[in-house]
Amino acid sequence: MAKFDVRSLPAIWTRELIIFKRYWPGTTFTAVLEPLIFLFAIGLGVGAFVDEIDGMKYVVFVGTGAVATAVLFSSVFPGMYNTFIARVFQKVYDGILSTPTTTAELMVGEATWVAARTAVYGSVPMLATIPFGLTPRWTMLLVPPICFISALGLTFLGQYISGLVKVIDSFSYFQSALLTPLLFVSGTYFPIDGLPAWFGTISNVNPVYHCIELVRDACFGMLSLASLWHVTALVLFAAITGTLSVRVMTKRLIT
Amino acid sequence: MPSSPALSIRHATKRFGEFVAVNDLSLEVMPGTCLGLLGPNGAGKTTLMRMITGQTGLNGGSISVLDFDIATQSRSARSVLGVCPQQDNMDDQQTARENLALWAALCRVPRAQRKTAISRALETAQLTDRANERVTNLSGGMRRRLLLGRAFINSPRLVLLDEPTVGLDPQVRSDLWLIIDGMRRSGVTVVMSTHYIEEAERLADDIAIVNHGQVIARGTPPQLREQYVGLEAVEYFGPTEVLDEIATKASAVGLKSRRAGLSISVLGVENTSAGLLDSWGRLSRRPTNLEDVFVLLTGESLDG
Numbered sequence: 001m002a003k004f005d006v007r008s009l010p011a012i013w014t015r016e017l018i019i020f021k022r023y024w025p026g027t028t029f030t031a032v033l034e035p036l037i038f039l040f041a042i043g044l045g046v047g048a049f050v051d052e053i054d055g056m057k058y059v060v061f062v063g064t065g066a067v068a069t070a071v072l073f074s075s076v077f078p079g080m081y082n083t084f085i086a087r088v089f090q091k092v093y094d095g096i097l098s099t100p101t102t103t104a105e106l107m108v109g110e111a112t113w114v115a116a117r118t119a120v121y122g123s124v125p126m127l128a129t130i131p132f133g134l135t136p137r138w139t140m141l142l143v144p145p146i147c148f149i150s151a152l153g154l155t156f157l158g159q160y161i162s163g164l165v166k167v168i169d170s171f172s173y174f175q176s177a178l179l180t181p182l183l184f185v186s187g188t189y190f191p192i193d194g195l196p197a198w199f200g201t202i203s204n205v206n207p208v209y210h211c212i213e214l215v216r217d218a219c220f221g222m223l224s225l226a227s228l229w230h231v232t233a234l235v236l237f238a239a240i241t242g243t244l245s246v247r248v249m250t251k252r253l254i255t
Numbered sequence: 256m257p258s259s260p261a262l263s264i265r266h267a268t269k270r271f272g273e274f275v276a277v278n279d280l281s282l283e284v285m286p287g288t289c290l291g292l293l294g295p296n297g298a299g300k301t302t303l304m305r306m307i308t309g310q311t312g313l314n315g316g317s318i319s320v321l322d323f324d325i326a327t328q329s330r331s332a333r334s335v336l337g338v339c340p341q342q343d344n345m346d347d348q349q350t351a352r353e354n355l356a357l358w359a360a361l362c363r364v365p366r367a368q369r370k371t372a373i374s375r376a377l378e379t380a381q382l383t384d385r386a387n388e389r390v391t392n393l394s395g396g397m398r399r400r401l402l403l404g405r406a407f408i409n410s411p412r413l414v415l416l417d418e419p420t421v422g423l424d425p426q427v428r429s430d431l432w433l434i435i436d437g438m439r440r441s442g443v444t445v446v447m448s449t450h451y452i453e454e455a456e457r458l459a460d461d462i463a464i465v466n467h468g469q470v471i472a473r474g475t476p477p478q479l480r481e482q483y484v485g486l487e488a489v490e491y492f493g494p495t496e497v498l499d500e501i502a503t504k505a506s507a508v509g510l511k512s513r514r515a516g517l518s519i520s521v522l523g524v525e526n527t528s529a530g531l532l533d534s535w536g537r538l539s540r541r542p543t544n545l546e547d548v549f550v551l552l553t554g555e556s557l558d559g
Contacts, residue, residue, distance in 0.1 A: 002329065002330045005330070007363065008361075010360065011357065011360035011361040011363075014356070014357055014360045015346070015357050018346075018349055018353050018356075018357065019346070019348070019349070022348060022349075023348075090344060090346065090347065091340075091342055091343075091344035092344055092345075092346060094310070094340065094342075094344050095338075095340060095344035095345070096361060097308075097310055098308045098310060098333060098336070098338040098340070099333055099334075099358070099361040099362050100330045100331075100333045100334040100361075100362065100363060101361055102330070253310070254309075254310055254311070254312060255271075255305070255310070255311045255312070
């Protein structure tokens with residue numbers, strides 16, 4: 001197996017940049033608008049009935065949680081759909097793999113691009129929450145890197161899913177049975193402490209939960225040694241999904 | 256001193272489950288030559304092309320591209336290869352120039368040389384004036400030309416063309432032949448799969464006829480004709496019963512024949528008495544061609 005060569009990555013990013021330059025308004029609109037809708041609809045709507053959660057205004061609680069919504073939507077969906085379209089419909093990957101690029105470099109290149117983009121998109125809900133009472137802190141500068149590492153694992157997960165399905169319609173199974181539960185059992189809209197204890201156990205394997213916990217630690221100045229566990233979990237998640245993604249894509253692309 | 260082959264395939268085998276796509280195939284291509292891989296659909300040509308780029312693994316045997324072993328040095332091999340795939344795999348929404356820029360980056364063309372490489376590829380593809388057009392707006396022929404230009408962007412030493420003109424009209428095909436001929440003349444080694452006889456005859460120095468994953472004949476077009484079908488053929492037209500009868504008579508005197516619709520060609524008749532051939536019916540004489548060889552060797556049943 002060929003060694004990983006980082007010199008392949010700029011070319012992959014070049015392709016993504018060319019596509020992004022053409023489609024950024026649409027991509028950005030969806031990635032930014034959707035979490036903001038969640039922020040305003042749930043944060044302000046439900047916030048009219050619920051004053052505070054864990055000592056913070058509900059809208060601030062949801063605003064910081066919406067960061068994870070942005071991260072999930074902006075990473076796992078491109079990982080699934082863009083990868084499937086490029087591989088199955090456009091056959092672009094077949095072309096790329098006839099150049100001195102390996103499947104691992106291709107997947108990592110695409111995932112790092114999506115993660116970098118998500119680092120920006122993920123920070124928007126946090127910034128939008130500041131006028132509603134989120135106090136700016138220097139530690140908030142850690143939110144983009146948190147979004148990056150979370151998105152990296154989730155993009156790999158999307159790539160892995162795209163390698164598992166035969167038809168694009170099958171994504172709906174994963175969306176309903178995996179991604180929606182990931183979001184709702186993560187503490188985005190309500191604290192998971194109120195749920196039965198086993199939810200707490202399950203949440204430890206939920207990358208969205210770790211992302212939200214870290215984002216809130218950074219936003220509320222509560223970074224501690226416990227935060228390191230969340231970082232470790234996200235790194236582990238990215239390592240596992242990255243391995244799975246490369247494995248399944250190699251199987252699909254190298255016959 | 257003889258140079259080493261640009262491409263060397265030794266006993267390559269590829270199985271997909273029970274199906275053997277490439278079967279103990281051996282082949283060598285010398286530098287600066289154009290090899291035409293001629294075979295019917297499903298003969299194993301595309302699988303072989305993918306094996307050369309390392310995108311399809313081998314179940315047996317070995318392949319070396321410009322002395323790089325594909326099993327252990329496939330990245331190095333791909334860096335000296337240019338590939339024009341059978342299926343268009345360009346980014347539709349990018350312009351011709353953007354597609355080439357991307358390819359230049361993927362093929363590790365040094366940054367300082369990319370602009371020149373892109374211009375040269377556009378020139379090769381005769382698309383300089385459409386450089387900023389999105390690929391989706393280009394005609395089928397233009398897209399094919401762009402794919403050929405793209406295959407040339409890293410100044411490869413070996414170019415793989417997988418059915419480069421498949422599905423195109425004769426005029427476009429002829430435009431593409433000029434480009435491929437230009438590549439060949441520039442000294443690049445070309446391996447081109449095709450199932451168009453005329454294409455192989457016009458462009459290839461050397462032809463390998465592939466069927467059921469094996470090379471069943473190899474040589475220049477005149478060598479293949481001489482070896483398998485002789486120099487001259489006669490053609491008879493008529494109803495099936497008459498053609499059946501002629502086939503039987505030809506076989507009886509040791510001549511090979513092949514059927515094509517309402518005609519039968521009796522091959523290698525240059526040393527056969529004209530009187531005998533005339534006695535079988537009204538005939539027309541013609542030189543044998545590569546199609547005779549191809550049909551004779553790849554047809555399901557050999558007449559005569």
